[in-house]
Structure formats: structure tokens, C-alpha cells
Amino acid sequence: MRLSITVALAISLTVLLGVTAIDIPPQSVPTRIVSTKGPLFVDELGRSRIFRGTNVVYKGAPWHPDISPDALPRWSFNQDDIDILASHGVTAIRLGIMWPGVEPVRGQYNYTYLEVMKTIVQRCSNAGIYVLLDFHQDGLSEKFCGEGVPLWAAQPAQSPLNLLGFPVPIEARPYKLQENGVPTPEDCAKHYYDKLQFTYAAGTAYQRLYDNHDGLRDSFANYWKLVAQTFFPFKNILGYDLINEPWAGNVVSNPGLLVPGIADRMNLQGFYDVIATAIRSVDPNAMIFFESVTWDNFVVGFDHAPGGTQYASKSVLSFHHYQPPQLFNLNATFVERSLDMLRLQSGGMLTEFEMGWKKGENIEYIRDVSRLADKFFFSYTGWEYTDYIPITGTNNGLRDPETGLVRPDMAEVYSRTYATAIAGIPLSMSSEDKTGLFTLTFFSDGTSNPTEIRVNSPRHYPSGYSVAVQSTSAAFRVLQPNEGAKDGFIHVVREQAGRAGAKVTVTVSRA
Incomplete structure (x- = not known):
């Protein structure tokens, strides 16, 4: 896979490639989900x-x-x-x-x-x-x-109507039951299951x-x-x-x-x-x-x-x-x-x-x-x-x-392509199926925790991809394989932790 990285910062911050490697949670040890915020889940890293x-x-x-x-x-x-x-x-x-x-x-x-x-x-x-x-x-x-x-937990009420058997009132005659009390597949095939929930036996x-x-x-x-x-x-x-x-x-x-x-x-x-x-x-x-x-x-x-x-x-x-x-x-x-x-x-x-x-x-x-x-x-x-x-x-x-x-x-x-972990609050996310262009915009939470984007290169970027990161403040970069980046993931990290609120846009495009 050929990977081209472009990091463009709106305030012309210099990209430092030699900083200490970010501590990335190993893919084999997921971070626990602890709460929700609207449709978003929140993990233990926030x-x-x-x-x-x-x-x-x-x-x-x-x-x-x-x-x-x-x-x-x-x-x-x-x-x-x-x-x-x-x-x-x-x-x-x-x-x-x-x-x-x-x-x-x-x-x-x-x-x-x-x-x-x-x-x-x-x-x-x-x-x-x-x-x-x-x-x-x-x-x-x-x-x-x-x-x-379980069969023991399916207990229809014992009443005069139910004595007529299942599937009354959907059908007037009861189904013949097997030894375990279950109707035959042939009888069950007569009606789709959702209709049978209207029976007295299932309802009770x-x-x-x-x-x-x-x-x-x-x-x-x-x-x-x-x-x-x-x-x-x-x-x-x-x-x-x-x-x-x-x-x-x-x-x-x-x-x-x-x-x-x-x-x-x-x-x-x-x-x-x-x-x-x-x-x-x-x-x-x-x-x-x-x-x-x-x-x-x-x-x-x-x-x-x-x-x-x-x-x-x-x-x-x-x-x-x-x-x-x-x-x-x-x-x-x-x-x-x-x-x-x-x-x-x-x-x-x-x-x-x-x-x-x-x-x-x-x-x-x-x-x-x-x-x-x-x-x-x-x-x-x-x-x-x-x-x-x-x-x-x-x-x-x-x-x-x-x-x-x-x-x-x-x-x-x-x-x-989609972002599965975002170090902040997402504002927009889209992936264009024909062109492969992916765009994520979010407000940074100020931490150096990685934002993770799932990407399948053979399917969507057969000749490689480029990643561009723009920010209104603070410096962000894309991790390299020797820093813990994993195949199938793009990791975007903040160079140094600081004040939350920087607006960040990440784009992934075909090389």
C-alpha cells in the first residue's frame, strides 16, 4: 500500500515528526464504553x-x-x-x-x-x-x-378461550403438537410469525x-x-x-x-x-x-x-x-x-x-x-x-x-470509510462512495488521545490514499506505522494536550 500524508494547518503550525509516540490503546484491548451523548457512545478515554x-x-x-x-x-x-x-x-x-x-x-x-x-x-x-x-x-x-x-417459560393462560388451542383466533382449529409441545414446521409455515402474536396463547x-x-x-x-x-x-x-x-x-x-x-x-x-x-x-x-x-x-x-x-x-x-x-x-x-x-x-x-x-x-x-x-x-x-x-x-x-x-x-x-473513535465532539462526517473522499470535522477535546478512522485500502484506495488535517489552533498529525499505527486504521493525534475547542477537519482521498 502506498500512503501519502499531507498535514495542512490553518495557522501554519509546523508538523513535528520526531515527538514522543502517543500511547495508543492496542486494537486487541478495546476501551470500555461508559456512557452516551445523544447518538454517540463515550469510551473510558472520553x-x-x-x-x-x-x-x-x-x-x-x-x-x-x-x-x-x-x-x-x-x-x-x-x-x-x-x-x-x-x-x-x-x-x-x-x-x-x-x-x-x-x-x-x-x-x-x-x-x-x-x-x-x-x-x-x-x-x-x-x-x-x-x-x-x-x-x-x-x-x-x-x-x-x-x-x-425456553419452553418452560412459555406459559399461556389457562382459560376457556385458550383451551381451544394455538393458533386461535387466527385459525379455528388448533395445530397438532409434537411431543415437546411445539407445532410442526408445516403448520408454522401457514402464517408469518408476527401474525401469530395476535393469538390468545402467545399474547397471554x-x-x-x-x-x-x-x-x-x-x-x-x-x-x-x-x-x-x-x-x-x-x-x-x-x-x-x-x-x-x-x-x-x-x-x-x-x-x-x-x-x-x-x-x-x-x-x-x-x-x-x-x-x-x-x-x-x-x-x-x-x-x-x-x-x-x-x-x-x-x-x-x-x-x-x-x-x-x-x-x-x-x-x-x-x-x-x-x-x-x-x-x-x-x-x-x-x-x-x-x-x-x-x-x-x-x-x-x-x-x-x-x-x-x-x-x-x-x-x-x-x-x-x-x-x-x-x-x-x-x-x-x-x-x-x-x-x-x-x-x-x-x-x-x-x-x-x-x-x-x-x-x-x-x-x-x-x-x-468512517470514524469509529473521535477525540472530541463530531460536527460532520461523510464518505463519498464513488470518489472515496472521506471528511470528518470535529471539535478537539484537548487531549492527545487518538482519533481512529477505519479504512479499507484494497477496496476503496487500491493505489493508496492521502490524509490532510486542518485545524484552527493546535497541531495535529497522522501517526506512522513505526509509532503504533495499524493497518486498516488512520490515527490522528494532537501533538500536545491543551485547551479544548480546536476545530479539526480530516480528509482522506485517493492518491
Whole structure:
């Protein structure tokens, strides 16, 4: 790779190449995320952080992908997969930490499963990838043609209507059940899972979880407490996503729960407070990700972040964008969620959107999402890395699940240039896909901590790149390889710590 460096300072400050090397956090030891500031995360060095990545969710037994070296691409998330993601600019994954994997029998925890998940998190840490641990559910349970809670925790109410069986009232006749109480795949294929959440069985089972029937909420809190204890030592844990796409509850008996915002207030807010308290009992600084029902298009119904206002800066409104249920485009969603974040004083992150390959037809949409995320400084994890268990909504993207080869068009959009760590407050960030021109402007925080820009030279700068740094005051420079700079990163550092507020513009262009 040929690298050309130009440092142009607005006040003609001299660039000193022989100063003491800056202490750069090793890529293998990520800095812990400690709070949020709007859409930005803040690490323990005080830097603004932005993440780009994908979802890794295994929706069936054994509830984790194959991590062995010889795993088939269809089922794998081994070192090869992690290396592929890291080399294409991925700095975060949303990893399904599945309750049936942790607690298949009530009160009996599967520590072998947790060891597998720890291996994945450690390998990600070594590659500089952060991990958002996600209780992933769609449709609550296999009993209702979805996935989520263990079979023992899916407890529909025993009432005359429910005695008719699942999926009443979607169908008049009940499905035939297998020995484990789960419908056959053939019956489940008759309806998409989201429609089946309107059944009395699924709705009352959700409601019983929220209401702590038979101690189910307590069991869920204990599951999350164990997860937090297990992963507390890892600095690359981005946070804990309490429940993916929560359903409103028993909408058959209480259809008012379908009104946007009502289920958030009536069912989810108190539920989240309890779960967040359990997690924070073992990790007081945990970043808690919380979701509304998926159809809150204009405003979410919460009046505080999980645990109360004192934890707002350590709480992240996790939201998705699909049309439907979203009525408007992503720009409108970003505006709406930004207003929610301002009201709640919380952070926010786009944790799902349509990021599948779809035979190359989705590439421009992914580019559009990335451009908007740059504009608003939102982090994201798209759906999904690959379709391990093809139920309840699936995608595959960067890597072909049959051949294991990286798809070149997906590689282009995955590896767009962006700043993942900024020593200050960003003002603007953009990356022009056709020309490769990247521009970042920020106010310096006055420290000598490195600003880190992810760059993929083979994909976007095959003949090398030039970096220009301009500042209204203070001297900045780009680190050289002999000073700790790493392939795939551009490190911009301030020569000497001093007063905050210098306006800095960094541009990366093709040589």
C-alpha cells in the first residue's frame, strides 16, 4: 500500500515528526464504553464512539453458531468469520445470547453454552470488535412458531378461550403438537410469525412474562444477571439488549395495547426497570439497551430510561427500521428517535435494518442507510450476517453461506470509510462512495488521545490514499506505522494536550 500524508494547518503550525509516540490503546484491548451523548457512545478515554456492524443470531438449538475451525459457512461464526468482519470495517456485532441456551431447564444453567459465547466475545475483543448481547425473540417461543424464551417459560393462560388451542383466533382449529409441545414446521409455515402474536396463547404468554406470573419475570432477571456476571470482565461488551422487538402483551383481552405508546407504558417500562436493576446489581455501569414495540412511529411511550433518570446516560434506545411497520423513511425515523432520546436523555442506536444481499438488489439501500447514519452519527448493526436458522425473518449478506466467499458488492458497502473513535465532539462526517473522499470535522477535546478512522485500502484506495488535517489552533498529525499505527486504521493525534475547542477537519482521498 502506498500512503501519502499531507498535514495542512490553518495557522501554519509546523508538523513535528520526531515527538514522543502517543500511547495508543492496542486494537486487541478495546476501551470500555461508559456512557452516551445523544447518538454517540463515550469510551473510558472520553472519546466519541461510532460503530458499524451486523447481527449474529442463532435461532435454534444449540442456540449458538459453530465456532470450530472446520465449521461449514452456513453454520459458522469462527475465527475466519471474525477476521472477515474486522477486515471490512466492522466494529460491533449484536450477538444473540439465547435464554434457552443459558437456562434450558428452570434453575439449571448451561455453563458450557456460556463458555462458547465467551469464546466468541474474546475473539471479537482480539479483533477490536464490540459485542452487544441481545435476548433475541420473535413470537416469544417455539410453542408459537417463533423463538425466544425456553419452553418452560412459555406459559399461556389457562382459560376457556385458550383451551381451544394455538393458533386461535387466527385459525379455528388448533395445530397438532409434537411431543415437546411445539407445532410442526408445516403448520408454522401457514402464517408469518408476527401474525401469530395476535393469538390468545402467545399474547397471554407474553403478558404473564411481563406480569411475573409464576415468577417468570424474576427468572428472566436472573438469566440476565448471570449473563452480566459472566461478561463483566470483557471491555468490549457494548451493552445488553433486554428483549428484541417486544410484543404488546395480551391484545386479545386488551386491544388498547395496540395503540402506539400504550404497551410501552403499561407493560414494558416497569418490566425494564426490574431487569435493569438485576443487571446493575452486578455491573453498575452496564449499558442497557431497551426497545419499544415496533410500531411506535412518532413517539415511544416511555417516560424514563430503565432504572430512572440517574441511569439515562447509560441507557440506549434500541430501534429498528423496516417498512412496514415503519410508515416513513429512515431519515424520519432518525429524527423521531432523536426526539425520544432528547426527551429521555438517553442514547440511541439502530440495531436492525434490511442489510441482506438479496442478489445484489439491496446494495444501494445499504449505502443510503450508511450515509444517513454518518449524517446523524448513529451507530448501527444491520440484519444479518447470515441466516443460520431460516425462521422469523432471515437475511445473509457479506459472506455467501454456501461457498463461504465474500461477496464483492457487499464488501464495498461494509467497508466504507468512517470514524469509529473521535477525540472530541463530531460536527460532520461523510464518505463519498464513488470518489472515496472521506471528511470528518470535529471539535478537539484537548487531549492527545487518538482519533481512529477505519479504512479499507484494497477496496476503496487500491493505489493508496492521502490524509490532510486542518485545524484552527493546535497541531495535529497522522501517526506512522513505526509509532503504533495499524493497518486498516488512520490515527490522528494532537501533538500536545491543551485547551479544548480546536476545530479539526480530516480528509482522506485517493492518491
